[in-house]
Structures are given as structure tokens and as C-alpha cells.
Amino acid sequence: xxxxxxTPAELQAFVLSRELxxxxxxxxxxxAAIPMAAIMLARHMHAPDIQIAGEMFVNPRPRQLWDxxxxxxxxxxxxxxxxxxxxxxxxxRGLDFFFHNGMQIxxxxxxxxxxxxxxxxxxxMRGPGAANISYAGTSRRFYICxxxxxxxxxxxxxxxxxxxxxxxxxxxxxxxxxxxxxxxCVTPLAVMDFDPDSLTMRLKSVHPWxxxxxxxxxxxxxxxxxxxxxxTDLPDAGTLDLLRGKVDTAGLLRR
Amino acid sequence: xxxxxxxxxVAPGMLRDLITAWLGDGDLLALGxxxxxxxxxxxxxxxIRGGRRDLKLVSSPGSGFDVDVMIAAGxxxxxxxxxxTLETRxxxxxxxxxxxxxxRAHCVDALSVVGGLMAAAHxxxxxxxxxxxxxxxxxxxxxxxxxxxxxxxxxxxxxxAIRPKLALLHAQEGDRYGNIxxxxxxTYADQMMARASERVIVSVDRLVSTExxxxxxxxxxxxxTYVDAVVEIPHGAHxxxxxxxxSIDEAHIEGYADVAEAARRAxxxxxxxxxxxxxxxxTRVVRAPATQADYLEAIGGKARLTALEQEAASL
Numbered sequence: 001x002x003x004x005x006x007t008p009a010e011l012q013a014f015v016l017s018r019e020l021x022x023x024x025x026x027x028x029x030x031x032a033a034i035p036m037a038a039i040m041l042a043r044h045m046h047a048p049d050i051q052i053a054g055e056m057f058v059n060p061r062p063r064q065l066w067d068x069x070x071x072x073x074x075x076x077x078x079x080x081x082x083x084x085x086x087x088x089x090x091x092x093r094g095l096d097f098f099f100h101n102g103m104q105i106x107x108x109x110x111x112x113x114x115x116x117x118x119x120x121x122x123x124x125m126r127g128p129g130a131a132n133i134s135y136a137g138t139s140r141r142f143y144i145c146x147x148x149x150x151x152x153x154x155x156x157x158x159x160x161x162x163x164x165x166x167x168x169x170x171x172x173x174x175x176x177x178x179x180x181x182x183x184x185c186v187t188p189l190a191v192m193d194f195d196p197d198s199l200t201m202r203l204k205s206v207h208p209w210x211x212x213x214x215x216x217x218x219x220x221x222x223x224x225x226x227x228x229x230x231x232t233d234l235p236d237a238g239t240l241d242l243l244r245g246k247v248d249t250a251g252l253l254r255r
Numbered sequence: 256x257x258x259x260x261x262x263x264x265v266a267p268g269m270l271r272d273l274i275t276a277w278l279g280d281g282d283l284l285a286l287g288x289x290x291x292x293x294x295x296x297x298x299x300x301x302x303i304r305g306g307r308r309d310l311k312l313v314s315s316p317g318s319g320f321d322v323d324v325m326i327a328a329g330x331x332x333x334x335x336x337x338x339x340t341l342e343t344r345x346x347x348x349x350x351x352x353x354x355x356x357x358x359r360a361h362c363v364d365a366l367s368v369v370g371g372l373m374a375a376a377h378x379x380x381x382x383x384x385x386x387x388x389x390x391x392x393x394x395x396x397x398x399x400x401x402x403x404x405x406x407x408x409x410x411x412x413x414x415x416a417i418r419p420k421l422a423l424l425h426a427q428e429g430d431r432y433g434n435i436x437x438x439x440x441x442t443y444a445d446q447m448m449a450r451a452s453e454r455v456i457v458s459v460d461r462l463v464s465t466e467x468x469x470x471x472x473x474x475x476x477x478x479x480t481y482v483d484a485v486v487e488i489p490h491g492a493h494x495x496x497x498x499x500x501x502s503i504d505e506a507h508i509e510g511y512a513d514v515a516e517a518a519r520r521a522x523x524x525x526x527x528x529x530x531x532x533x534x535x536x537x538t539r540v541v542r543a544p545a546t547q548a549d550y551l552e553a554i555g556g557k558a559r560l561t562a563l564e565q566e567a568a569s570l
Contacts, residue, residue: 071496
């Protein structure tokens with residue numbers, strides 16, 4: 001019998017996998033075990049023709065998940081290896097989907113990976129920065145996937161926009177010439193989407209181990225709340241078997 | 256081939272003089288590889304041992320371990336690095352130095368570094384960028400400027416050519432004339448950096464014959480014409496990976512990060528001997544080993560290396 005109790009990371013991968021459509025092309029980004037698991041699970045489930053491309057490699061076949069999915073442990077076997085020369089064209093053309101994480105995320109889905117407090121030249125806390133900031137604005141959509149859900153991460157306004165979400169709302173988003181924007185934000189506690197009129201974040205579902213109260217308390221801005229907030233669908237036994245047997249064979253998402 | 260052809264193969268013992276001749280204090284240095292793969296770690300240790308200071312660093316869009324060690328060793332004044340991280344955790348020395356104001360981390364992204372290297376490689380002064388919209392990065396990026404398209408009048412950006420004084424790269428194979436062959440699947444920005452930089456030194460895990468290079472010319476990733484010196488350094492990328500020969504020494508990198516993080520906290524809190532672990536690491540692992548063989552002994556010797564080779568072979 002499969003143990004159908006899944007971890008937050010497994011549930012995040014499952015939620016994201018259901019968003020990806022057959023025939024689409026996208027990439028997982030950096031520090032991307034959960035996004036890569038989502039893409040690979042989608043391929044095993046409903047989207048065998050997903051193309052993983054846009055980050056110098058085409059359709060890798062990792063035998064397990066790694067904390068980093070950008071070296072030959074994960075990419076050694078793939079259909080084609082490009083170089084950074086190709087990143088320029090990919091970044092301008094955009095992808096169907098991409099993933100971002102953030103040190104700070106605000107209610108419009110703007111992402112900060114650069115600094116918190118102080119200034120860019122003399123930050124109180126300096127983050128890692130980011131490699132690709134263009135896919136957020138050139139791709140059809142992107143997903144925000146975080147390892148934490150706290151008021152420190154979910155802030156009213158980011159100190160710095162590394163990758164743009166909806167900026168200050170519809171007017172500024174369209175004026176900036178951005179395309180797509182964040183579609184979902186998936187955390188260890190809940191799934192959020194964006195109100196189509198205000199482009200602000202709202203609660204979509206709560207994971208079974210959390211509650212609306214907890215999510216609201218751990219979000220540092222006023223989260224949109226529908227009248228009824230469903231519990232996030234859990235993967236069934238067959239799906240978990242695929243995730244654990246074919247994708248996350250080393251159990252990285254179960255740590 | 257005429258026997259008069261000039262060889263670019265240098266002995267490891269000549270590296271320090273060569274690096275010192277080609278890279279001055281304050282110069283821009285390019286480092287190959289990405290995050291934990293294909294980083295020129297043995298060459299970086301030579302830069303540190305040579306005592307170069309106030310360096311400016313550029314790399315492919317992702318870097319971490321070797322950059323952090325150079326900062327910890329006091330060699331760096333400015334970085335032009337998009338993402339600086341060990342991926343499972345932050346880079347302690349980078350973070351500490353930027354927060355203390357001793358290193359200036361310029362606000363750049365992948366397109367400014369890739370575009371800048373592309374422009375230099377192509378011999379043009381800048382690369383146009385359209386895909387910078389909505390982010391605060393281009394506004395704070397010293398390499399970026401707003402321009403108008405001369406054909407359509409569209410407002411867009413230019414990113415300035417990046418011309419490193421010296422590039423340090425690591426690959427698996429090369430011949431004595433400087434023809435380089437990566438066996439790894441990913442080569443990242445190595446080819447571009449070789450074309451963009453004034454001088455290029457490549458360490459290779461093993462030397463191969465020129466006949467072997469000529470037999471498979473499409474597999475030459477960097478032709479000798481872009482290379483100024485090649486040096487054979489087995490396990491020269493350690494603790495980063497050099498696939499398919501040896502994998503990433505995650506335990507070594509974690510061990511470094513632990514002592515560097517303790518030093519960062521001690522520096523911030525102004526306290527105690529918590530920075531001793533880092534000082535010991537820099538002495539014992541970085542500065543003291545006189546040869547690569549001594550270094551490999553210091554990091555765990557044959558047992559450790561065999562395990563890394565086996566992991567790479569099992570992938």
C-alpha cells in the first residue's frame with residue numbers, strides 16, 4: 001500500500017504539475033527541484049509532449065531530483081545541450097511557463113531576490129540576486145513556488161523588484177509592456193491566484209495541514225478571501241506512485 | 256606539423272607568475288563554469304596565493320563557491336555576478352562583505368552578462384536588450400543604458416561589452432597547443448568567455464594528443480586561437496564537478512559554508528574566535544598546499560576522489 005500522506009513539497013509539485021499543458025515549452029529555473037518534479041510528473045500524467053527548453057538544455061532525463069537541476073548530475077543525459085549564447089534568444093522570445101522563488105513576494109506577485117532594508121549598494125541583508133529576470137515579462141505565465149510561507153516572505157511591497165509580477169496593478173503592468181505575469185503562487189501552506197480585475201493575490205485553496213486562519217496570519221498583506229476556501233486536492237495513490245517511483249526516486253521532496 | 260609550432264602548455268609551477276603578469280590588482284577577472292560545475296578552482300587558488308587584490312569578478316550567470324572563497328580571502332572589490340548562491344544556502348562571505356560595504360555587488364542579470372560577453376566576443380561595443388521590462392535591475396545596472404532603436408524609434412536598452420583582462424576556465428581535456436575539449440554536457444558560457452577575454456588560461460583534467468583532437472574536430476569546444484595557456488591539473492575543478500570524470504563534492508562545499516557562515520556571524524557581532532574555522536580553511540586548504548597533489552591530500556586524498564569519480568560514473 002502506498003502511503004498517501006504526502007509532504008508539502010510533494011503537494012506543491014502535484015499542484016503545479018496539473019497547471020502545465022501538453023505541447024507547452026518551459027523551464028524550471030534555479031534551485032528548482034519542485035518545479036522540475038512538476039514538469040516531469042505532468043509528462044507522466046497528462047502532458048507527454050511538454051518540451052523542457054529555454055535554459056541551455058533540451059528535454060533532460062534526470063534519474064532523480066537534485067537540489068540544483070543545472071549541472072550534469074541532472075542534465076548529463078538530455079536531447080541537446082546549448083550554451084549561454086542561446087539564452088539571449090530564448091529570453092526575448094519567452095516560454096509558455098517558468099518558475100520563480102523569492103526572498104520577498106508582494107500582493108501583486110512582484111519578486112525580490114536582491115536585498116532587504118538599506119539600499120542596493122549598502123543593503124541590510126543581501127540576497128543571492130537572480131540570473132534570468134526576463135522570463136517573468138516575456139513568458140505566457142509564471143508560477144511562484146516558495147519554500148516558506150511567513151510574513152517575512154509575503155510582504156505588502158517588495159523592497160526591490162528583481163522579477164516583475166503585476167507591478168502596482170493593471171495600469172502599470174500594461175504600461176510596462178509586460179506579458180503573462182504570475183498565474184499561481186504555491187507555498188507549503190496554500191495555493192494563491194490573482195484577482196483578474198485588481199491583479200492582487202487571493203487565497204485559492206488551503207492545504208489539509210493548514211487553515212485559512214494560519215495562512216492569513218502568516219501573510220504580511222491583506223490576502224483576498226473568497227466566501228468559501230476549499231482544501232487543496234491531494235494526489236491519489238497512483239499519482240504518488242508515479243511521483244515517487246518515476247520522478248523523485250531519491251526522495252528529495254520527502255526530506 | 257612543424258616542430259617549431261609554439262606550445263601553450265605550461266607547468267603548474269609557472270601559473271602564479273603567469274597570472275600575476277596577465278592580471279593586475281583591480282582588473283576584471285572572468286571565471287568559467289556555473290554554480291558547482293566546471294569552475295576553475297585550482298586556478299582560483301593560484302590567484303589567491305598570488306595575493307591579487309581589489310579584483311572585479313564576472314562569470315556565467317550563476318556562481319557561488321569559488322567566488323565566495325575569493326571574497327573570504329580578501330581578493331575582491333566588485334562583482335558583476337547575476338546570481339551568487341550555493342543553491343541550498345547563501346554564500347556567506349559574499350553576503351557578509353556586501354552587507355559590510357567591503358565588496359560592491361553590482362546589480363546585473365543574465366542578459367547583461369551574457370550580452371556583454373557576446374558583444375565583446377563579436378567585437379562590438381554593446382548588445383541591444385529589449386526584454387528588460389518592469390524590473391528594478393536595469394535601472395541600477397552600471398552596464399545598462401537606455402537607447403532608441405535607429406530603425407524603429409523604439410525605446411530599448413544597451414548592455415555594455417564586457418572585456419575581461421583574464422579568463423580562467425576548466426575543461427576535461429586539451430592538447431599542448433591549447434585546443435580545449437569539454438566532455439561535460441553543459442559548457443555554459445566558457446566558449447563565450449574565451450572569445451571575450453584578453454587572455455585565457457584553461458586548466459584541464461588530462462592532456463590529450465593533437466591527433467586525438469584532430470580526429471574529432473567538432474568536439475573541440477574552444478579552439479587554440481582563443482587560448483593563451485593550458486595547464487594539466489587533475490581534479491582541477493574540485494570541489495566543483497568535472498563531468499563525466501568526477502562529481503560535485505557537496506560535503507566539502509557544505510563544510511566550507513559552515514565555517515564561512517560562522518565567520519560572517521562573528522564579524523557582524525564583533526565577537527570571539529568563531530572566525531577561526533575560516534582562517535584555518537584558507538590556510539590549510541587554499542594557501543598551504545604547494546602542489547595539486549598536496550591539495551588533493553588536504554581535502555581527503557584518494558578515498559574522497561574515488562567516491563566522486565564513482566558518483567560521476569553512476570549518473
